[in-house]
Amino acid sequence: MDGRCAVDTWTEFGVLRASSTAKVQLLFGTHVVICTGDNEVYVFSVQEKNITAVLQCPEEVVDLIESYDKHLLIACSSGVYCVDLEPLLVRTHSSSCPAEVKISSEFCVCAGHGLSSLLLVGSTLVTLCQRNTSWMLTLYKIPQPKQCSGYEMLGSFSLPLLSPVLLDSTGTEQTRRSLLICIHSGSPLTSNDSYLAHGQFGIEPVLFKLLFGVDAALAKSPVILWGLPDGRLCFLPLHLPGSRIRVLHSLEQPVAVVGASVVGETDPGLARCLVAVGERGRVVLIGSGPESTAGFAERCVPGPVKCCCVDNNSLYYSTGSDLLRLNLLGSSGGEEAAVQIPTSLNVSRIIALSAPTCSPAGGAQLIGLSDRGKLSGIKLPVGEQEVGFSQLPASLVGRSVRDLLSAIGDICERASALKTVIKSQNVTLQQLNQVVNTCFLLKSAANTDEHRPTKDKPIRCRATAEWSRSLLKDSLNLTCVLENSSPYSLERGWTLCITVCPLSGSPEDGESETFAFPVLDLSPGGALEVSVPVAAAGAAAAAAAAFPLTVNCSLVFSLLRVLEEEDLESCPGPFTFPLNSLTVDWLHVLRGIGPTASQKSQATTADAVREFLSSRRIDCGKGANRGGENAAVYSTSVRVSPELLRDTLKTGGFGLGTSDPSLCLLNWLLFESHGGVKMGRRGDQDGVKSSEVHARSPDEATVKLSAKEVNEENSGKEAHVEVQIESSSVAAACGLHHAALRRMQSLLAMVPVETAAAKKIQISDLKLALQKAEVDQSGISEALGSDVSSAQMNAVLLDVYQKLRENRLLLI
Numbered sequence: 112m113d114g115r116c117a118v119d120t121w122t123e124f125g126v127l128r129a130s131s132t133a134k135v136q137l138l139f140g141t142h143v144v145i146c147t148g149d150n151e152v153y154v155f156s157v158q159e160k161n162i163t164a165v166l167q168c169p170e171e172v173v174d175l176i177e178s179y180d181k182h183l184l185i186a187c188s189s190g191v192y193c194v195d196l197e198p199l200l201v202r203t204h205s206s207s208c209p210a211e212v213k214i215s216s217e218f219c220v221c222a223g224h225g226l227s228s229l230l231l232v233g234s235t236l237v238t239l240c241q242r243n244t245s246w247m248l249t250l251y252k253i254p255q256p257k258q259c260s261g262y263e264m265l266g267s268f269s270l271p272l273l274s275p276v277l278l279d280s281t282g283t284e285q286t287r288r289s290l291l292i293c294i295h296s297g298s299p300l301t302s303n304d305s306y307l308a309h310g311q312f313g314i315e316p317v318l319f320k321l322l323f324g325v326d327a328a329l330a331k332s333p334v335i336l337w338g339l340p341d342g343r344l345c346f347l348p349l350h351l352p353g354s355r356i357r358v359l360h361s362l363e364q365p366v367a368v369v370g371a372s373v374v375g376e377t378d379p380g381l382a383r384c385l386v387a388v389g390e391r392g393r394v395v396l397i398g399s400g401p402e403s404t405a406g407f408a409e410r411c412v413p414g415p416v417k418c419c420c421v422d423n424n425s426l427y428y429s430t431g432s433d434l435l436r437l438n439l440l441g442s443s444g445g446e447e448a449a450v451q452i453p454t455s456l457n458v459s460r461i462i463a464l465s466a467p468t469c470s471p472a473g474g475a476q477l478i479g480l481s482d483r484g485k486l487s488g489i490k491l492p493v494g495e496q497e498v499g500f501s502q503l504p505a506s507l508v509g510r511s512v513r514d515l516l517s518a519i520g521d522i523c524e525r526a527s528a529l530k531t532v533i534k535s536q537n538v539t540l541q542q543l544n545q546v547v548n549t550c551f552l553l554k555s556a557a558n559t560d561e562h563r564p565t566k567d568k569p570i571r572c573r574a575t576a577e578w579s580r581s582l583l584k585d586s587l588n589l590t591c592v593l594e595n596s597s598p599y600s601l602e603r604g605w606t607l608c609i610t611v612c613p614l615s616g617s618p619e620d621g622e623s624e625t626f627a628f629p630v631l632d633l634s635p636g637g638a639l640e641v642s643v644p645v646a647a648a649g650a651a652a653a654a655a656a657a658f659p660l661t662v663n664c665s666l667v668f669s670l671l672r673v674l675e676e677e678d679l680e681s682c683p684g685p686f687t688f689p690l691n692s693l694t695v696d697w698l699h700v701l702r703g704i705g706p707t708a709s710q711k712s713q714a715t716t717a718d719a720v721r722e723f724l725s726s727r728r729i730d731c732g733k734g735a736n737r738g739g740e741n742a743a744v745y746s747t748s749v750r751v752s753p754e755l756l757r758d759t760l761k762t763g764g765f766g767l768g769t770s771d772p773s774l775c776l777l778n779w780l781l782f783e784s785h786g787g788v789k790m791g792r793r794g795d796q797d798g799v800k801s802s803e804v805h806a807r808s809p810d811e812a813t814v815k816l817s818a819k820e821v822n823e824e825n826s827g828k829e830a831h832v833e834v835q836i837e838s839s840s841v842a843a844a845c846g847l848h849h850a851a852l853r854r855m856q857s858l859l860a861m862v863p864v865e866t867a868a869a870k871k872i873q874i875s876d877l878k879l880a881l882q883k884a885e886v887d888q889s890g891i892s893e894a895l896g897s898d899v900s901s902a903q904m905n906a907v908l909l910d911v912y913q914k915l916r917e918n919r920l921l922l923i
Contacts, residue, residue: 116456116457116458116489116490116491116492117489117490117510118458118487118488118489118490118514119487119488119489119490120485120486120487121155121157121160121486121487121488122155122160122161122162122485122486123483123484123485123486124145124147124153124484124485124486125483125484126482126483126484127147127148127462127480127482127483127484132146132148132171132172132173132174132288133146133147133148133418133462133463133480134146134174134175134463135463135464135465135478135479135480135486136175136176136177136465137465137466137468137478138154138177138183138196139177139181141156141157141158142154142155142156142157142163142196142200143155143157143465143478143486144175144177144183145463145480145486146172146175146463147480147484148171148172149171149172150167150168150169150170150171150172150187151165151166151167151168151172152165152166152168152172152175152183152185153165153166154166154196154199154200154209155486157488161209162209163199163200163209163210164196164199164200164209164210164211164212165209165210165211165212166183166185166194166212166214167211167212167213167214168185168187168192168214169187169214169215169216170187170188170189171187171188172185172186172187173186173187173188173226173227173228174186174226174227174228174229175229176229176230176231176310178193178231178253179231180256181195181196181197182194182195182196183196184220184229184231184236185214186226186227186228186229186238187226188224188225188226189222189223189224189226190219190220190221190222190223190226191219191220191221191223191226191229191236191238191262192214192218192219192220193218193220194212194214194218199212220261220262221236221238221251221261221262221264223238223240223249224240224242225240225241225242226238226239226240227239227240227241227288227289228289228290228291228337229291230291230292230293230310230335231253232293232311232333232335232349233333234252234253235250235251235252235253235265235349236250236251236252236253236262237249237250237251237291237335238251239289239291239337241272241289242272243272244271244272245269245270245271245272246269246270246271246272246289246339247267247268247269247270248267248268248269248270248335248337248347248356249264249266249267249268250264250265250266250267250349251263251264251265252264252265268347268355268356270345270356272341273339273341273343288340288365289337289338289339289340289366290310290337290338290366290368290369291310291335291336291337292310292311292312292335292336292337292369292370293310293311293312293333293334293335293336293349294311294312294313294314294319294322294323294333294334294336294346294371294385295311295312295313295314295319295333295334296313296314296316296319296320296327296328296331297313297315297316297319297331297381298313298381311333312370312371312382312385313371313381313382314371314381314382314383314385315381315382315383315399316328317399317403318383318384318385318398318399318405319334321399321403321404321405322346322359322385322397322405323346323348324348326348326351327348327351327354330348330350330351332348332349332350332351332354333348333349333350334346334347334348334349335347335348335349336359336369338362338366338367338368338369338387339365339366340365340366341361341365342361342362342363342364342365342366342389343358343360343361343362343366344358344359344360344361344362344366344369344387345357345358345359346359359397360387360395360397360407362387362389362393362395363389363393364389364390364391364393365389365390365391366387366388366389366390367388367389367390367416367418367419367428368386368387368388368416368418368419368420368421368428369385369386369387369388370385370386370420370421370426371384371385371386371421372384372385372386372396372421372422372423372424372426372439373423373424383398383399384396384397384398384439385397385398386421386426386439388416388419388426388428389416390414390415390416391414391415391416392411392412392413392414392415392416393409393410393411394409394410394411394412394426394437394451395407395408395409395410396408396409396410396439410451411451412426412428412435412437412451412453413430413435413453414430415430415431416428416429416430417429417430417431417461417462418461418462418463418464419464420464420465420466420467420477421439422467422475424438424439424440425437425438425439425467425475426439426453427456427464427467427477427491428453428464429458429461429462429464429479431459431460431461431462431482432459432460432518432521432522432525433455433456433457433458433459433518434455434456434457434458434459434461434479434489435453435454435455435456436453436454436456436491437451437453437454438454456489456491457511457514457515457518458479458487458489458514458518459481459517459518459521459522460481460482460483460485460521461479461480461481462480462481462482463479463480464477464478464479464480465477465478465479467491475490475491476488476489476490476491477489477491542602542603542604545599545600545602546604546668548599549570549597549599549601549605549668550668550686550688552569552570552597552599553570553666553688553690554688556568556569556570557688557689568596568690568691569595569596569597570593570594570595570596570597570601570666570690571593571594571596571690571691572591572592572593572594572607572609572664572690572691572693572787573591573592573594573693573784573787573788573789574589574590574591574592574662574693574695574787574788574789575589575590575592575788575789575790575791576588576589576590576645576695576699576700576788576789576790576791577590577790577791578700578702578791585702586644586645586646587644587645587646587700587809588642588643588644588645589611589642589643589644589645589662589695589788590640590641590642590643590791591607591609591640591641591642591643591662591664591693592638592639592640593607593630593633593638593639593640593641593664593690594638595633595634595635595636595637595638595639596635596636597635598635599635600632600633600634600635601630601632601633601666602630602631602632602633603629603630603631603632604668604669604670604671605629605630605633605666605667605668606627606628606629606630606666606667606668606669606685607627607628607629607630607639607641607664607665607666607667608625608626608627608628608664608665608666608667608687609625609626609627609628609641609643609662609663609664610623610624610625610626610662610663610665611623611624611625611626611643611645611660611661611662612624612660612661612663613657613659613660613661614659614660614661614694626641626643627667628641630666643662645657645660645695646658646660646700646809657809658695658696658697658700658809658846659694659695659696659697659846659849659850660694660695661692661693661694662692662693662694662695662787662788663689663692663693664689664690664691664692664693665687665688665689665690666687666688666690667685667686667687667688668685668686668688669684669685669686691787692787693786693787693788694785694786694787694788694853695786695788696785696786696846696849696850696853697808697843697846697847697849697850698780698781698785698790698847698850698851698854699785699788699789699790699850700808700809701781701790701806701807701808701814702806702807702808702809703805703806703807704781704799704804704805704806705804705805705806706799706800706801706803706804706805743839744837744838744839745837745838745839745840745841745844746835746836746837746838746844747835747836747844747845747847747848748833748834748835748836749833749834749836749848749851749852749855750821750831750832750833750834751776751831751832751833751834751855751858752830752831752832753772753820753830753831753832755858755859755862756772756775756776756832757772758862759858759861759862760775760776760779760858760861771802771820772820772832773802773818773819773820773832774799774800774801774802774818776818776832776834777799777802777804777816777818777834778799779854779858780816780834780851780854781799781804781816785853785854785857786853802817802818802819803815803816803817804816804817808838808840808842808843808846808847810840810842810843812838812839812840812842812843813838813839814836814837814838814843814847815835815836815837815838816834816835816836816837816847817834817835817837818832818833818834818835819832819833819835820832820833821833834851836848836851
């Protein structure tokens with residue numbers, strides 16, 4: 112490989128989860144130990160290109176190191192485990208399957224909480240733990256191989272924790288990545304040449320003295336140097352009595368790696384510079400400065416730094432999308448904080464790197480682990496200068512192009528997936544923004560606009576009551592229309608709830624019925640129309656007890672339709688916002704409205720049979736006094752001043768172009784919207800043109816409504832318009848009288864302020880009459896809904912009727 116790197120994929124472990132503890136380390140020169148970020152550790156043979164052993168640890172592995180006697184020390188969050196690898200490696204030569212070892216508590220050599228890093232210095236084991244408020248550095252003495260005693264703790268040192276403690280998704284404490292290395296003055300005292308794999312470095316004595324002091328240099332004490340997630344580089348002389356922890360430098364970002372570099376000609380094995388790299392691309396070169404002082408030169412490289420390692424004069428690091436090399440020889444001088452331009456090696460998705468080793472061809476070789484679980488050998492080019500494409504053979508140019516296209520494809524795939532996620536999140540955020548604005552609007556309307564007219568509310572409901580016929584049965588349907596006059600859309604997640612209950616009752620009494628309709632997409636200015644069954648024509652008692660009705664409209668929002676179910680474990684339930692209430696009274700539910708009694712709905716066979724049986728019941732029950740109610744006609748009236756009608760209704764709009772106040776009042780009572788509900792019209796029916804109207808009530812009783820203007824000048828009484836209500840049913844007469852009084856109350860609210868002040872309209876008298884009518888209506892509903900005899904029921908109805916006859920009121 113002249114100037115280009117070659118990637119040789121050795122094995123695959125499958126897609127790995129995102130983890131900061133993935134690690135690749137060369138063991139004994141012939142094997143590679145791989146930690147993928149979970150509780151399994153793999154031992155891979157470089158020569159045989161296969162996995163020779165699998166170690167299953169009780170917890171997630173955070174760090175591991177090789178000891179001098181071919182033991183592997185594995186750090187989990189709660190302790191350090193020691194495994195003898197030599198028997199496993201010998202066994203695998205005669206077996207095609209990897210050896211599987213389950214690490215139990217028997218392998219634990221020392222316990223600890225929040226372990227983060229390990230380091231082996233001679234016969235001393237150094238552990239770094241993260242506690243709630245501090246970092247704890249602990250020293251252990253390793254026993255001799257033939258001794259059975261455990262690891263003896265020599266001492267511990269504490270350092271305050273600056274960055275906050277992180278919690279993972281399960282609520283437990285999350286350990287951040289840290290690192291430990293050992294710095295020696297001169298050559299390290301090791302029995303082999305693989306001290307770099309143990310995290311031990313030898314630097315020039317002059318630089319050692321400048322960085323760590325004269326006492327440590329004279330005592331030739333190894334110095335423990337560690338990097339923390341808060342960016343601090345701290346050190347501690349190991350064998351110096353009375354030593355304490357000191358801070359060497361701060362990168363102000365999580366430390367990714369600390370290594371040693373030659374940076375020029377020097378003795379073999381000794382470095383003239385320490386290199387510290389942060390996760391966001393800050394590089395600090397620590398060397399000998401002018402006038403016998405330590406110099407700190409800061410550089411910047413394109414980040415983020417997922418993993419990195421330091422060679423004699425090169426820094427290799429991965430950003431996840433590419434593997435880069437920075438020549439440290441060109442970084443030793445220049446201005447502070449200069450941006451360095453590294454060389455791309457065109458290898459993507461690397462998340463763990465081993466220290467560089469020499470390949471048989473004379474170049475350096477890296478061992479890398481990708482996020483897709485591929486373990487690869489990366490052969491680096493010989494020489495330090497970038498070789499152009501023009502100097503490469505055609506075969507290598509083709510390979511380079513394929514590598515570049517593969518890297519571009521990977522980046523495009525990741526960018527496309529990320530773009531899809533961002534687009535989905537943006538849509539969700541837009542929906543939630545609409546929801547929050549709508550919720551504030553509805554809450555404000557409910558709290559401050561209780562007396563605000565319904566037509567002025569930004570989101571409101573109105574309804575139309577209309578009879579329909581299906582399967583030889585008449586039923587009353589309420590067509591509700593949800594109008595959105597707000598500037599916000601009602602999208603998925605919103606539900607329109609309509610609750611129907613008697614006026615005298617409440618939803619908690621168990622007599623109510625609720626209907627729910629999902630709102631899919633209601634834009635500003637739009638309307639949603641739904642139909643609700645209210646009542647069916649039938650028995651007199653059931654029909655009379657059903658009206659008047661209160662229809663409560665509300666909007667309910669649920670996050671289940673916007674967010675995923677796993678994101679809603681701690682979210683509250685649905686949010687309910689009341690809109691407005693509608694009232695369906697007896698005037699809304701009249702059927703067969705026409706000028707004469709013969710104009711009724713088309714009679715059916717069932718109606719004829721019902722009338723025949725009713726007549727036979729009357730004939731047979733005369734002795735029991737059961738025919739009085741059907742034979743009698745009950746009437747009541749409401750009187751209104753003509754001036755009041757002219758001031759409020761403006762007869763040109765309600766009287767079909769006439770100036771007749773009685774006809775105007777009759778049309779307004781029957782066909783205008785009252786309580787948010789209008790009576791449905793059939794065909795081309797635009798109103799009544801006669802002052803006398805015939806209809807049928809829900810309990811099949813006949814009803815006649817008439818309006819006439821009475822002017823008795825000789826008697827001294829004021830002129831008035833009288834609305835006469837006549838029915839063969841006491842319940843219908845009382846219900847219609849109650850409905851007329853409620854509508855007269857809204858009529859008085861329409862009077863201009865100056866007119867009301869000049870004529871001194873007494874609204875309190877109307878309210879008192881309306882309250883009496885409501886009491887009478889409630890008494891009728893209770894009598895019809897209870898199990899009482901016919902004689903008792905007739906007595907109650909006649910008593911109510913007498914009260915209505917005596918309760919006359921003129922509205923002026």
